[in-house]
Amino acid sequence: MTAKLKSQGVGQRQTLTLSLFLLIQTVGMVFFVGDVISDFRENPASVHFVFEATVTAALILGILFGTVELRRMIELLQSQEQALEVARGALGDVIDRQFQNWGLTPAERDVGFLALKGLDVAEIAELRGAAQGTVRAQLTRIYSKAGVSGRAQFAAFFVEDLLGQGVA
Amino acid sequence: MASPQTRSHVTLWDPIVRITHWGSAGIVLTNALITKGGSVPHVYLGWGLMALLLLRLVWGGLGPRAARFSAFPPNPVAALRHLRDLVAGRVREYPSHNPAGALMVYAFWAMLALVVATGLVMTGGATPMQVARDKAAVESGDWSVLIKESDGESSGEDEEGFRDGAEEVHEVAANLLLFFAALHVGAVLLESRALRRSLVAPMLLGERRK
Incomplete structure (x- = not known):
């Protein structure tokens, strides 16, 4: 950005x-x-x-x-x-579809998007007007649904997709 | 996420359009209200205006899509339709000037060309430097320049009458320009309100975001 x-x-x-x-x-x-x-x-x-x-x-x-x-x-x-x-629209679509496949709830989808954008727990909590503990719990659930070890792998999931498809 | 859609049809004016727009506006106002007609600064600014107009017209042929004449052909029917829409309060976005604005643009250009052309006739096509030189010579008591000048137009009264006519047209065109400018500002305000976005910001900054 x-x-x-x-x-x-x-x-x-x-x-x-x-x-x-x-x-x-x-x-x-x-x-x-x-x-x-x-x-x-x-x-x-x-x-x-x-x-x-x-x-x-x-x-x-x-x-x-x-x-x-x-x-x-x-x-x-x-x-x-x-x-x-x-490209931005296409990536947004890909992410949306993947989130649905993982069966994320609407709240989890929002948090997932913000996490992908690089916001940390405190920032996400502030944006959503939620407690940091809640956000942390949501992130943990997202990671487990996606089958990734943590934030780095979560973000890499989509980047890898892009690189694999050769989208410049 | 909804912003790209609202954003995409907000016109982004390129630097040439912006520079020529504000430059001409500034020169017209300055020459109409501040400088004295026929004075050296007045002639200098007039020549500057001629350059701006020329650049914009070349840009209308060679420039990017939104700046080209083909993006806003003069179309009085479409212009009337647009004005009716504006009165009804339901205007749409256009990729370049709206049809009514396009007519305004052509009217401006015609008047600017007329003002420049008549100005050139009045000074006999002399460059501002020559005008300044002649003025300085006359002031220092050397009246030969004037004699040479009246010698040059040996065709006499015809030429004289032609210049007087040019002066009349020059003044009428200048007043029309001011009238158009007032009309234009009013229309921009109305349109900005109808579209719920500022039309001035893109012309000032070339800003695309809302």
Whole structure:
């Protein structure tokens, strides 16, 4: 979860940087084009005009390339996010089904989810407004129903599933 | 667990859309209310506005889906339907601008283009640097710039009349822009209330979460 937020933050910072860069280029381009046009009116044959016109043309090309690149970056970020959403939904389904197979009660399912998310007993107890002893007892029951030795194996159960199926 | 669904159709505006939106808004307000027409800062900002508009229009052709013109074609019938829905209080989410908002966007762009074009006519297409140079020259007592200028438009009164006309259009377009802006702000508030989410936050931060 945090890793995902971080990588997205980086992507978003990159698109913002590239956008600002494009903006500066465009502002520069507009002024250059204005200058080139007035130079053209004065003396179209001068070296100054030819040179400046070439530079401006290069700038315009750069802006177009930058635009396409930025669009590609934004679309890549969006598709990554979508893939993540799908994967998250799929994993949620897998967990739901497995919990049902194990015959967990609704309360145990909730606690199981929170435990998978990495919350410790105290946090789960606080979230659910229950005593820590209750949560500990629920976790023990979950582990025994799942036939795992403890929290590490419980979490590994689903990760192993993912790795086995080769879902990236 | 229910959040991904509500989240997925909240539009995420990309940085170019956001920068050009707030940049144009800022420049229009500043040039309409603060800077003096024809002054050097006014012309500088006008050229900046031209750059923003240009960038946004290029982005409308080459940008990602939500920013492209094809995502919000001008459709008055759909716009009316949307307004009727809004009055009835049952609006739906759109992947880009809603149909009424789309018309507003095109109206804005048309007015911005008009304001920029007439501004260029009024200054004879001079860059802000030239305007500043000419002004400095006149202030230092060198009136030759003015003579050269009036020499340049040797076609005389026609040109003069053309510039006066441009000035009229410039003012009308600027006032229309302010009127549109007020309309736009009102619509955003109404729509935000109908959709029960802030439409301003995504435009400010590009935020996707609720």
